[in-house]
Amino acid sequence: MNRFGNVLITAAAVLVLVFGVSGMAAAQEGPIKVGVAGAHSGDLASYGIPTVRAATLVVEERNEQFGGIDGKKIELLVEDDVCKPEIATNTATKLVSDGAHVVIGHICSGATKAALGIYNDQKLVTMSPSATNPALTQSGDYPNFYRTIASDDAQARLQVDYALKEMGLKKLAVIHDKGDYGKGLAEFAKKFIEDEENAEVVLYEGVTPGAVDYSAVVQKVKRSDADGVIFGGYHPEASKIVMQMRKKKMDIPFISDDGVKDDTFIKVAGEYAEGVYATGPRDTSKNPIAKKAVEQHKAKYGEDPGAFFLNAYAAAMALLNAIDVAGSTDYDGITKALQSEFVATPLGIIRFDERGDAIGIGFSMYQVQNGKYVELEE
Amino acid sequence: MDWEYFFELLLGGLTRGSIYALIALGYTMVYGIIELINFAHGEIYMIGAFTALIAANVLTMLGMNELAVLVLASVVAILYSAAYGFTVEKIAYKPLRQAPRLSPLISAIGMSIFLQNYVLLAQTSDFLPFPSLIPELEFMEPIAHIISSAEVIIILTTAVVMILLTLLIKYTRIGKAMRATAQDRSMAMLVGVNVNRVISTTFVIGSALAAVGGVLIASHIGMINFYIGFIAGIKAFTAAVLGGIGSIPGAVLGGMVLGWTESFATGYVSSDYEDVFAFALLVIILIFRPAGILGRSTTQKV
Structure with a gap:
């Protein structure tokens, strides 16, 4: 019975993997799935929640005004990592198996680092609004990683x-x-x-x-x-x-x-x-997109936005724009678009260098x- | 060897030492007479600087010239600080005169914390700019890159104050009363010395000196906040111990030695280890001369 159980689990895992991977190809037909990972509960939740809200606002607006991207609706997959590296790996695995096309996150540098390897193996573009550890971009270990915040150095x-x-x-x-x-x-x-x-x-x-x-x-x-x-x-x-x-x-x-x-x-x-x-x-107080983003947040949530809100708003805009330009959720296409296309965000007009740091932010x-x-x- | 650099460090150390010495004189006087380490002394220095700042701003608004502002602001600061010193002694130390020696020490630490927080609440926690009240002297201009007028004035003031204090203690009536109180308080009382008045006078003189230090140093550094008294006080206390606490020339010598050690350690080794050198020196000197460089070792009568 025990051995039979193991076989069942293995079979299930294989099935998930197969469907997970094939899901990426097949999803060209379905909605575009954007993963949002970060601390959404626990004592660091105040760093993660504003990112969820920013992503929600950007995606809702895009869906309402343009009906998504190329007629495909955009969906958010929100997963909590509590800012803990050991949980972040599970979060990443979950997002991958749910078929996320790109990921906004994670929030803390440690959790981001733990999750990045998994996304990198699956060739998922990941963009953090808040992880400032210099090595994340500079080590060259994670070519799939981008961020809309300046690194510590x-x-x-x-x-x-x-x-x-x-x-x-x-x-x-x-x-x-x-x-x-x-x-x-x-x-x-x-x-x-x-x-x-x-x-x-x-x-x-x-x-x-x-x-x-x-x-x-x-x-x-x-x-x-x-x-x-x-x-x-x-x-x-x-x-x-x-x-x-x-x-x-x-x-x-x-x-x-x-x-x-x-x-x-x-x-x-x-x-x-x-x-x-x-x-x-950089002074963003006069940026019209930043003003609009803050107004949207106040209208929907009835309070001023929290930490990294504008960074997350910029990340969501940059990712959607890259998918739009690339015309698909293909990794190489998104990468090329992120590194070549300038996009207007609350933090100014930005694009990314080959290491993944935003040019124009900081x-x-x-x-x-x-x-x-x-x-x-x- | 680069003599100009050596000379600059020497002068820098001299200025820094004089700053420590001006504050250390107050510590050493009080200790000499009632064997109390007056931890609130650094705060009196800080209050002197604040008073001078307020007075200087008011006087400048009234349109007075530089010299008048310097003199009047100093006078106001001296009076105010002296009043604080007098009051602190009456409130925090006098009731504890017969208590064990630890009690007034704790009381002094409490007073220090109280005064710091009082200034924090009544004024501000921010750093405030302090005007350079000491005018740039014209004949100093050619050597201004080596030593500024303010530094010269700090060094001269320290020297003058030390000489005046020594004369006061050696040759005046109150000086004699101070020495008597220091030697044996109850015997002094028996021969008719008003011990309470002597102690009050000591506090008033010490606090007035702290105020002079406050005005000169703040005007040299150009900024103050409520916390400056703590760090300056610790360093000045170290200088007083180094020179032999209770001894007036000792406080000045201790200040100089400390200032030079820090200056040369920074100049020839690294400023990362400035404090390490300063306190290593303190330990070494106290091993060989437990009473400090100029301190007298007193034998306890059993």
């Missing part, structure tokens, strides 16, 4: 590119505040500079947050003969360092991060803040000009 990348290419700096001092955020960014910046041939890191130092003064570090920067400073950390330390540099008549560029792109920095450093560069998220360089942060044109 994007700020450092932008800082280094701006310093080396736009400003032509050659010798950089990289300073950080020894914290997770600041040191993490500084390490990426250091690595990116070292990867370039015509630039070098002449000084790499951590400073103690809250110390009464930073004159010794400032003297060290001066002695290192750096032609620019990249600082990873928050505004209290940044303003002290900038003020001491300027008082010591050092006017080399000071480039920092989102932790410094704060009006308090300008208020405290005053005239010394002028000319300081800082990276920050951070801009800002500079303090006349007491205000001004977004610099690229």
Whole structure:
């Protein structure tokens, strides 16, 4: 009986696999199935629910206005992974066997990584609105993966590119505040500079947050003969360092991060803040699609949207657009469309690079000009 | 060897040391007289800086010139801080004078937390810009890239304050009363020294010095918030212990040694290990001279 049971289960599994795989080919006739995976319950649900809502809004609108894509209705398959890697693999298997054509998700980097291998084996395009771990795109292990959020190292990348290419700096001092955020960014910046041939890191130092003064570090920067400073950390330390540099008549560029792109920095450093560069998220408040998306959310759910809503909205739009352009749910077609077609989303007009990171999403360089942060044109 | 760099680090360390020393003087005076580590001292320094900021803003609005703003803001800060020091002693330490030594220590920590949160609630948790009240002196311009006018003034003030305090304690009536109280409180009382008044005076002088430090340092650094007293206080306390707590020249020497250690450690090794060097030095000095560099070791009478 026991052996017979095993045979039955195996047979069932084979059947599921066969139908699962053949289902992909056959589904060209049926509806287009979009999987939505992420944390929909548990303590991280607030990160996942907005994505479900964003996908629902985009899909409903598309179905109402155009009757889906090429006459085929779009269906959502919503699966919960509770942000746990061990559950995410089950979620992924479930979506694959239910015949999803593309997947929006997952939400947490760990769960996304666990699920990606399964989607990759099945050649399913997967797009996360929120997984920021740099390795997901940069390792090259997951050619099926895309995301509509900047990876953790994007700020450092932008800082280094701006310093080396736009400003032509050659010798950089990289300073950080020894914290997770600041040191993490500084390490990426250091690595990116070292990867370039015509630039070098002449000084790499951590400073103690809250110390009464930073004159010794400032003297060290001066002695290192750096032609620019990249600082990873928050505004209290940044303003002290900038003020001491300027008082010591050092006017080399000071480039920092989102932790410094704060009006308090300008208020405290005053005239010394002028000319300081800082990276920050691109301004989406004036984007008409973003405004419309937020209005739709308020009308349907009666409240302001939650975390990663606009990122998920952009992901859903980008995926539907790619299927539309490709004319099918074929993996190669979608991949080509994602990497070649620009699409207007709440986060701006975007397309994806070959690694899967969105071009046009992420951070801009800002500079303090006349007491205000001004977004610099690229 | 790059002598200019060495010299810059030396001056940087001197400024930093003077900052520590100005605050350390308050710790060491109070300890010398009632053997209490006044943890609220850093907060008095912070309150001095806040008062000076408010006063300076008001005076600038009234259209006064720079020098008048500096002098008047300092006077307001000194009076205000001295009043705080006086009150703190009356509320938190005087009722505990006969209690075991741990009680006033806990009371001091409580006072420190109370004052921090009081300023947090009454003012703000944000960093505030502090105007550079110390004018840039013109004859300093050629060497401004090595040392600024503000730094020179901080160093000079520390030296002057140390000399004045030493003279006060050695040659004045109140100084004599202070030394008597420090040696033996009940004996001093028996020979007619008003011990309560001596202790109050000590707190007032210490707090006034903290206010001077607050004005000068905040104006040099250019920003303040409610938390600056804590870190400055810890470092100044370390300096006081290093130099020999209870000793006035010791506090200044301790401040300098600490400032130089941090400055040279940053300059020649790495600022990642600034605090490691500072506290390693503290441990080494206390192993060889348990009472600090200039401290007197007192033998306990059994």
